[in-house]
Amino acid sequence: MIKINGVSKAFVVNKKKVIGNDNINLEVPPNSVFALLGPNGAGKTTLIKIICNLIRPNSGDVLINGSSIFKNTNIAKEEIGVVLESARNVYQYLSVEETLKYFGYLNNQSKKELASIIDDLLSSFDLVEKREAKVGTLSRGMQQKVAIMLAMLKDPQILILDEPTLGLDVENRIKIKKLILDLSKEKTVILTTHDLAIAEEVADNIAIIDNGKIVKSTTMQQLKGSYSEKVEMYMMLLKLNSLQVKVLENFEGIRKVKDLGDNVWEIVGDRKVLQFALQQESIIELKKVSPDLKDIFIDIIS
Numbered sequence: 154m155i156k157i158n159g160v161s162k163a164f165v166v167n168k169k170k171v172i173g174n175d176n177i178n179l180e181v182p183p184n185s186v187f188a189l190l191g192p193n194g195a196g197k198t199t200l201i202k203i204i205c206n207l208i209r210p211n212s213g214d215v216l217i218n219g220s221s222i223f224k225n226t227n228i229a230k231e232e233i234g235v236v237l238e239s240a241r242n243v244y245q246y247l248s249v250e251e252t253l254k255y256f257g258y259l260n261n262q263s264k265k266e267l268a269s270i271i272d273d274l275l276s277s278f279d280l281v282e283k284r285e286a287k288v289g290t291l292s293r294g295m296q297q298k299v300a301i302m303l304a305m306l307k308d309p310q311i312l313i314l315d316e317p318t319l320g321l322d323v324e325n326r327i328k329i330k331k332l333i334l335d336l337s338k339e340k341t342v343i344l345t346t347h348d349l350a351i352a353e354e355v356a357d358n359i360a361i362i363d364n365g366k367i368v369k370s371t372t373m374q375q376l377k378g379s380y381s382e383k384v385e386m387y388m389m390l391l392k393l394n395s396l397q398v399k400v401l402e403n404f405e406g407i408r409k410v411k412d413l414g415d416n417v418w419e420i421v422g423d424r425k426v427l428q429f430a431l432q433q434e435s436i437i438e439l440k441k442v443s444p445d446l447k448d449i450f451i452d453i454i455s
């Protein structure tokens with residue numbers, strides 16, 4: 154269990170105070186996925202760096218299994234593996250195996266211990282064939298896997314992933330998603346992401362941060378349950394020509410425009426789209442649907 158108690162952090166830029174985190178209180182339960190969401194500059198990375206003891210808060214504490222990471226400084230090193238978004242391109246010229254060994258030696262892990270850990274990691278991350286390949290020659294998805302493997306070398310209880318699906322194609326996003334779900338069976342996974350579809354699929358718990366403050370912290374189930382009545386979303390199937398689609402794409406309240414082929418389009422939007430739908434003779438279907446995490450997120454932070 155991770156407990157974040159009253160954490161605040163301000164930066165000073167050109168003699169002006171910039172809020173990073175403002176009195177953050179959170180609890181992250183073990184063996185689950187915790188998604189930290191928020192718009193750009195909301196304070197996600199600041200909080201992650203504080204949890205890893207990479208930066209010190211101005212006030213507040215972070216407890217791992219009841220122990221303060223600022224008093225027992227080894228605890229963050231031992232219990233947390235972190236993949237920061239910017240950490241992906243530092244080992245381009247080494248092979249996958251050399252990279253793993255290099256970081257293992259930095260952790261003071263022995264050659265013997267590392268040999269078996271590396272074999273296990275390569276096979277569970279499906280990268281055995283890439284053992285000798287230079288990291289710089291791997292796809293972004295594979296490089297992301299290598300970054301996660303580095304964080305796993307010490308077999309930490311807590312894995313923190315900053316934007317794990319950034320820049321990945323659909324196939325690699327699915328692979329990382331599956332990896333996160335597998336890892337969370339035995340570990341606590343905290344992730345920050347702007348990829349709300351991934352967060353919706355993997356997170357058990359969620360916190361939304363805005364302007365340094367937590368504006369929502371709950372389970373995914375409760376969040377969706379509480380919003381299914383509050384935010385009205387509608388799905389309609391329509392036969393449309395390309396001009397009509399262009400108009401619709403710019404229509405306020407539209408959240409999704411999907412081509413289903415044969416000029417049939419699936420449109421999802423809020424109450425305002427009803428007005429559009431009712432004017433259309435080409436409507437095939439109209440029904441109320443549950444809001445997804447993106448709809449809920451927009452509602453919370455707007």
Ligand SMILES: Nc1ncnc2c1ncn2[C@@H]1O[C@H](COP(=O)(O)OP(=O)(O)OP(=O)(O)O)[C@@H](O)[C@H]1O
Nearest residue numbers: 164166171172173192193194195196197198199200
């Ligand atoms: N080292 C720093 N020096 C000065 N200001 C900082 C520093 N780190 C973060 N900030 C400021 O703190 C605020 C929170 O930044 P942070 O990087 O935590 O946001 P974020 O939610 O991770 O954003 P993004 O989604 O864009 O990565 C921002 O206003 C940012 O400019």
